[in-house]
Amino acid sequence: xxxxxxxxxxxxxxxTKIVGFDLADGxxxxxxxxxxxxxxxxxxYGAFGKFTQQNDLSLDEIRKVMITGVGSSYVTKPIxxxxxxxxxxxxxxxLGGLYLSGLDRAIVASLGTGTALVYSVRGEEPQYLGGxxxxxxxxxxxSKKLLGMDNISHIEALAREGNLSRVDLxxxxxxxxxxxxxxxxxxxxxxFGNVSDIATKSxxxxxxxxxxxxxxxxxxxFAAQNYGLRDIVLTGNLTTVGYAEEIFATLNRMFxxxxxxxxxxxxxxxxxxxxxxxxxxxxA
Numbered sequence: 001x002x003x004x005x006x007x008x009x010x011x012x013x014x015x016t017k018i019v020g021f022d023l024a025d026g027x028x029x030x031x032x033x034x035x036x037x038x039x040x041x042x043x044x045y046g047a048f049g050k051f052t053q054q055n056d057l058s059l060d061e062i063r064k065v066m067i068t069g070v071g072s073s074y075v076t077k078p079i080x081x082x083x084x085x086x087x088x089x090x091x092x093x094x095l096g097g098l099y100l101s102g103l104d105r106a107i108v109a110s111l112g113t114g115t116a117l118v119y120s121v122r123g124e125e126p127q128y129l130g131g132x133x134x135x136x137x138x139x140x141x142x143s144k145k146l147l148g149m150d151n152i153s154h155i156e157a158l159a160r161e162g163n164l165s166r167v168d169l170x171x172x173x174x175x176x177x178x179x180x181x182x183x184x185x186x187x188x189x190x191x192f193g194n195v196s197d198i199a200t201k202s203x204x205x206x207x208x209x210x211x212x213x214x215x216x217x218x219x220x221x222f223a224a225q226n227y228g229l230r231d232i233v234l235t236g237n238l239t240t241v242g243y244a245e246e247i248f249a250t251l252n253r254m255f256x257x258x259x260x261x262x263x264x265x266x267x268x269x270x271x272x273x274x275x276x277x278x279x280x281x282x283x284a
Contacts, residue, residue, distance in 0.1 A: 003063035005030070007051075007082075008274025009044060010092070011071030012112075015237075016043035017270040018051045021278050023063070030055055032267040040071030048079060066277035068092040068269060087276040089269060094118040094126025095279075096272025097233040100262035106231040107224045110269060111238035113137040115216050117223050129223050134215040136238045142208045147201050155205050156242050162206025169193030186250060188214055212238075213247040221257055231258045235268025 004024035010017040014037065020030035033051060037043035044067075051057070064083045067075050072086050097108030097120055104122040107129075109115055114135040120126040136152075144150045147158070169190040191211040196203075220232045238244065239261045248259035264271070 003061055005057060005062050006274055006277040007048075007062055007065045008092075008270045008272070008277065009047065009065060009067045009069075009072075009075075010089075010270035010273055011040050011044055011067060011069040011075065014038065014043070016040070016047040016069075016071070017267055018047040019267060019270045019274050020051070020055070020057070020062075021274050023278070027278065029271070030057075032264065032270055034267075040074040043071070044075060044079070064277055066273045068273040068276075085277065087273050090116065090118050090128040091126050091276055092269045092272035093235065094120030094272065095275045096268035096270070097235055098122055099271055099275055100235065100264060100268055101231070101233045101260050103231055103233065103260075105229065106233045106260075107220055107227065107229055108233045108235060108268070109216060109220045111135055111216060111234060111236035111244075115219070115236075117220060119223070119227055132215060132219045134212055134219075136212075136236075139208060139212045139238070139241075142211075143205065146204050146208065149205075152241060155209070158202050159205035159209055159243060161202035162200070163203050164206055164210060165194070166196040166199040166203045167192055167194065167207030168210065187254065191215075206243075209241070209243045210247060213244055214251070217248055217251045217259065220259075221251070221255055224257065230256065231260065233268075234259060234261045235265045237266050239265040 005020050005022050008019045015034055017032055017034040019032035022028040035047045037046050059080055062082055065079055066085055066087050068087050068089045078084050093110045094108050108118045108120050112135055114133045116131040117129040118126045119129055140150050143155050149155055168188050171187040171189050174189055192207055224232050245261055252259050
């Protein structure tokens with residue numbers, strides 16, 4: 001049997017994601033999945049076993065395995081004798097973002113523990129631009145200290161009853177002038193700059209979410225403006241938080257940007273890792 005599937009694996013600290021492309025079936029995407037484990041190696045083998053079983057894949061059908069992520073350095077031997085290659089995480093972010101969005105050129109922001117920014121153009125090597133330490137780690141860390149919670153779904157639920165006016169300082173709190181026409185009542189002058197004595201846990205939860213997503217959005221916006229772009233593709237686990245779409249939609253209207261959260265956005269990096277291997281096979 002001729003091997004025709006390229007596997008991508010993104011090895012995180014406690015979560016590993018895996019995906020495949022079937023070259024014999026029009027480069028069909030084999031649906032990604034993720035597993036959690038206490039260490040990277042256990043996570044890799046757990047993900048690989050679950051993925052091949054769910055998709056009825058034999059080892060003979062797999063041509064190569066492309067590995068990326070912070071835990072990729074722990075994978076030093078072939079997986080079940082299959083050829084394994086390490087591919088840079090920033091290349092994977094860029095390739096995955098363009099694939100998911102269908103764009104030819106964009107800033108791709110990977111929202112993980114922190115946030116990485118990549119300038120990606122189809123057919124060219126993605127460029128790592130830097131990023132910010134604000135991300136999912138910030139959200140969980142602040143929530144743990146301020147709310148006594150570190151479960152994102154619980155933080156989201158709490159934030160639904162929140163009121164930002166008891167946490168953030170808005171532009172119209174400082175001036176009567178409409179700095180951005182139509183948006184002075186919603187535009188943040190200072191995150192947590194107006195914390196009220198009567199602010200509830202719900203208010204603080206919403207404030208934390210707003211701080212994280214607004215910071216990411218503004219940093220990504222500045223990067224996009226530097227390249228004359230409006231398109232910013234958002235990927236990574238943090239994009240699945242419910243308030244992300246709402247906050248980025250506000251930033252879209254406020255600054256005439258296009259923040260995009262594509263389908264399967266949480267799997268952008270692992271899809272890009274697999275695409276890196278596909279490119280080597282096809283010369284793309």
